[in-house]
Amino acid sequence: MSLNTWFAFFAASWAISFSPGPGAIAAMASGLKYGFKRGYWTTIGLILGILVQFVLVAVGLGALLAASELAFSVVKWLGVGYLIYLGWRQFRTDSAPVAVEAGQPESFRIRDLVARGCLINITNPKGTVFLLAVVPQFLDLSQPLTLQYVVIAATLCFTDLVAMGCYTTLAARMLKLLRSPRHIRWLNRTFGALFILAGTVLASFSHHK
Numbered sequence: 129m130s131l132n133t134w135f136a137f138f139a140a141s142w143a144i145s146f147s148p149g150p151g152a153i154a155a156m157a158s159g160l161k162y163g164f165k166r167g168y169w170t171t172i173g174l175i176l177g178i179l180v181q182f183v184l185v186a187v188g189l190g191a192l193l194a195a196s197e198l199a200f201s202v203v204k205w206l207g208v209g210y211l212i213y214l215g216w217r218q219f220r221t222d223s224a225p226v227a228v229e230a231g232q233p234e235s236f237r238i239r240d241l242v243a244r245g246c247l248i249n250i251t252n253p254k255g256t257v258f259l260l261a262v263v264p265q266f267l268d269l270s271q272p273l274t275l276q277y278v279v280i281a282a283t284l285c286f287t288d289l290v291a292m293g294c295y296t297t298l299a300a301r302m303l304k305l306l307r308s309p310r311h312i313r314w315l316n317r318t319f320g321a322l323f324i325l326a327g328t329v330l331a332s333f334s335h336h337k
Contacts, residue, residue: 129266129267129268129271129276129279129280130268133266133268134266134279134283136266137266137280137283138283138287140262141283141284141286141287141288142287142291144258144262144284144287145284145287145288145290145291145292146291146294149252150248150249150252151174151245151248151249151288151292152291152292152295153322154170154174154214154244154245154248155167155170155171155174155245155292155293155295155296155299156295156296156298156299157170157214157299158170158171158241158245158296158299159295159296159297159298159299159300159302160299160300160302162241163300164293164296164297164300166241167241167296167299167300168292168293168296169238169241169242169245170241170242170244170245170292170296171245171288171289171292171293171296172241172242172245173241173242173243173244173245173246173247173248173249174245174246174248174249174288174292175245175285175288175289176242176245176246176249177245177246177247177248177249177250177252178249178255178281178284178285178288179281179285180246180249180250181249181250181252181255181256181259182259182263182277182280182281182284184256185256185259185260185263186273186277204253204331205331206251208328208331210247210248210251212324214244214248214320215320215321215322215324215325216320216324217320219317219320219321219324220320263277263280266280
């Protein structure tokens with residue numbers, strides 16, 4: 129991969145990472161509930177999910193997912209169900225403001241946030257198909273592919289870490305400003321509705337698109 133090609137992908141990665149989607153909603157929901165330092169663990173999970181999807185594309189399983197109606201549908205509907213479940217949970221979450229500077233809340237577990245972020249990206253076949261369509265455009269087939277895959281994956285992970293960090297920070301700042309239970313309740317309902325909307329959008333996605 130030439131330096132010019134990498135710069136082109138680097139620029140494209142920012143647009144990819146900042147594009148609204150289930151990952152951005154998850155990052156903001158975690159920032160709202162836990163603040164930045166704790167909520168950012170969701171982003172770590174999202175990155176792990178991206179890496180899993182990238183491996184699927186790199187080894188060719190992404191092509192199977194794109195070509196097989198059954199495989200695509202199974203993963204898609206798992207993703208739809210999971211997003212709607214997250215939306216329902218967020219919609220019904222406690223309306224009490226979170227004390228960001230206080231001790232770690234009992235309900236906070238790093239592995240739960242990481243697993244949640246990872247599952248959101250793994251069960252989004254749209255991301256796999258998207259990577260399958262985009263990544264080959266930046267590969268130099270005359271050069272070894274392994275190093276190129278590593279560079280592309282590292283670049284995408286970097287821009288996603290920054291983008292999701294921005295989303296988490298935005299929500300955490302909202303958390304610090306809004307202390308009314310009524311405000312928190314409506315914010316939780318808004319994020320819950322966004323999760324459900326994301327699931328609805330995913331349900332309408334076809335591997336032919």
